[in-house]
Amino acid sequence: MEVSNLNFALVLLSIAYAFGTAVMRTQKHSPSFLHSVPVVGLRKQAFSITRASLRQLFGGITTLLEGYSQYTQHDQPFAMYDLSSRQETLVPVKDVKWFAEQPDSQLSSHGVRQERHAVEHLHMGVDVPATMHFIERITGDRLTRNLDLLAQPMHEEIQRCIETEFGNDPEEWKEINVYDSVQDIVMPTMSRVFLGLPLCRDTKVVNALKRYVMALGLATIFIGSLPRLVKSVLAGLVKIPLAYYRRQTLAVLVPLIRRQLEHPAEGDSDSEQETGFLRSCAKISEKNAVGGIGNVVEPEIIAQWIMWLAFAGSSSTIIQATNLLLDLANCPKDMEVIQQLRQEAVSSLKSAEDWKDPQSFNKQVISDSAIRESLRFHPILIKGLTKEVVPSSGITLPNGTQMSKGSWVGIPVLGIHRDKRYYPDPETYDPFRFVPFRLNGELQAGTAWGSKLDAAKPTTTYLGFGYGRHACPGRWFATLMLKMILAEIVLHYEIEATAPPPQMRVIGDAALPPMSATIRPIALVKTFHLPSSAPKKIARDTKKPHSKFFSRQCPVSPQNWNLVE
Template identity: 25%
Template sequence: MALTEAISQVFGTKLPLVLSTVAVLGAVILFQIFVNGNPLANIPVVGEELGSDEKRRQAYLFKAKDVYIDGYKKVRRLWNPKRRQKHDVFRIVTSNKFTVVVVPAKYLTELRNLPDDTVSFEGAIEQTMHAKYTQLEFRHKLIVYVIKTNLTPALNRLNPSIAEEVQESFRKELPPCPDWTPININQKLLRIVALVSGRIFLGTKVARSEAYVDAAINYTIELMRARHAVEAVRPWLRPFKAPHLPEIKALRARLRAGEELLRPLLAERRNLSDTEEKPEDMLQWILDGQSKYRPYSTEELARVQLTLSFAAIHTTTMTATNTLYNLAVYPEYIPILREEISSVLSTTGGVFTSQALQNMKRLDSFIKESMRIDPPGATSFNRKVLKSFALSSGQVIPAGVIIEVPAEALTRDPEIFPNPDTFQPWRFYDLRSELRNEGEADKAAQHQFASIGQTVLTFGYGRHACPGRFFAANEIKMIVANILMQYDVKMPEGMEGKRYPNIRYGGTNSPDPTKELLFKKIVKA
């Protein structure tokens, strides 16, 4: 009671001074806006007709695809370069408290040349993944370095081992299927991808343990649950509620379990002598690469490994599941793909070499078209703006906002992709063939599954494009190819020709993980 009275007395004596200070600050801010103008004032807001930011936030949570496509179409219709209108960008209200400005893909070339202290890839991840609460590890240049300098160059010699792990995981995870058998393929793929990725990340011994598979899969699931749980909380309440959400508590427990799992392996690796042969996997490359950066603690390495699992398992499983859902809906394409895979492997003695994977051009196109029509997210090239800058149009993008490119809206633009809502499995195969016939080999290569370009942005763009995309592409191709060579696949009875709709929440787009496909083992003569 005495404390309350003391506080009242202090504020009572200082209240006039506080009010006058607030008034002066408010006047200064209003004067600056009047003189300099509000840099966001001339950027249209999608969903303005909804009347409030809270309603726009709800629209984003449950209809983000429509929000982005609506904004994309509106600015294209309004843009008039002859009158030098600047509003070919638009704003959206997301589930987060920061302002998001959506920028057309035509600016990608100039955006990618901006320095990291102007637009920050890491800053965007920190905000969009709510790293403050999820404790996601992402600020490690060593990891990108290792992927680019060790993993990707090693794929030529690692591909047979990856293929061996795919086949071994099939034997462990898929039932015999002598007749048509229902399988929740998403759940099976989670385990298969965890096993295959784990072999490259930590080596066979640990990767095949149930403790690792459980940790890798559940960290991925729990991280996304935690992210969605935080997004569902109103921004101003997050500092108070987010740390106590059950999803956040579960994620923290998972991180502690991951550290305990990795501790014995790290002790073993750190005790290797210089004369002993070192394993060829990501963990060893990271340990060896620490001298270029700094030593990592056991806790940091555990989080890094779980983050690698998240990056590998989450998107790889989604893409493979979408591909298999499309194969089940369009079974007429299965014999064509099977013939291509069989023909290519006949030249390598059945070994999945890098060249063999590159020669599976129709399979590459089928997977890329699956990713085009059902991308994992509505946007790409997400960056936090640290310093204000101007686009070549003259439009100023102020510091403090998040910028992104409407990747999914691009893939649904009929001027870029004719009949964009129609699944055309050979779309990219045909594009590559046409360009090669015209002598445009470099342009043809841009339409491969793992390539980056300005029309399909699933792997990002510029210097921060996904460094592990080549490993992921090889892994997905091997998984789908092995299924095609071992099983017939179809939709359940009564569902023929009907694609399972994906689940959308905010900007994410995931295949329904609860659905089943029918599998039947191929009997070879």
């Protein structure tokens, strides 16, 4: 944590210095808006744009919600400055679908990715368009379509890591750092999927990936927040430690990948799982003929693809899981949310075979609601889906506003997620918010639901995974992992908060998880006994779980839980 705090301090100092020397010169390079688009956060004062931009360092939420209240709720767009002194127009909810349907020839994320995500400054060694194409292909072909094959190894890794992090003592509460523990659960699980056994349990491999992901995440926030003219200068300094971690990670991954591709284990029933993902990477690279994009099948290329995937997948999942556990731990005790999640898990995961079947998790309406609500309450970006106007003639917004070439257009995600019109009492985390909608029809008949209310399915008012054809391609995989982590925890542990819920901390657009927050878990036991006065049907009722009838008896074993009278 000391390294993170040091980097955070350096970010603040560097941004302040960069703004003082470069912001005013960068203004003439940024496309300007017509006067018909109101700019929020700009005051009549000296160095107004510089100061408006600097206020977004920690005041982005205030500016965004102010603009949302004044304009978005009246179906009008508004503009605000970001940390890099770029203007961005944010469209109202009624235009979100139109926005998402625009072809890349009209609105493209490429320029935004290059500048705000600092891709052109930080990512080395691979062709970016080819890599992005690979990520979409491998996520769809190997992850989303094979969740049934991935569920068992994912659960094995999650179970092992949670026991390591949370302990198994039923007599003593153990205080843990949530972010650190989640990181040590997610990274090995991702590595199990990408690299298989035994690489995912090689601490050298996992630690190398972890350090690289952390360094790249910090560098992305830092460099992406700087004005254009100083990006390349300071990126050169930031790339020194980043290049070091990159070399370390490649030095570990490349020989292992080369060995697995050239000499897969023979006679081992798990060999296909161990090398399946790597071989899928090679196959996609070899047959990647879409638009002529592709690379030769080389371990170095595959290693760097996996590093990109690890960064894109693990960083967001770690943030989401950290927020989820803190949200649940801070729920009022009289809600009995952990007990109800436990009852639901008992009902849907009755055997080892159920853990292997993703459909088992589709029956978990309370878990899905809790995850969806956490993503609503804590979006990773307070404004997002940002795209750049491509045509030289510009584009026209639905309200008639003309946007010039190079202008940025996005969506006020946090404002939509906190809008009372869509979410009553939006400032409160309610894990059961979406349950009433899901306790209808087919669900009551005991079948898996297939409605719109799915944590992995974005809508125009739920943007936790983006929206439209460019929504997060790995969202079903991520949601399954979150449900597995949650089920494994509630089946084995009670958890409680150690402090009031921390406030959301935002730097620019990025909503950071509270990295120092802790919770206290204690191990549960395996057998639940119901008093003779309790109707047997209560023990099996997932809609009205009665946790007060439960009592601890002996150390937990997830497949051997019993509900007895």
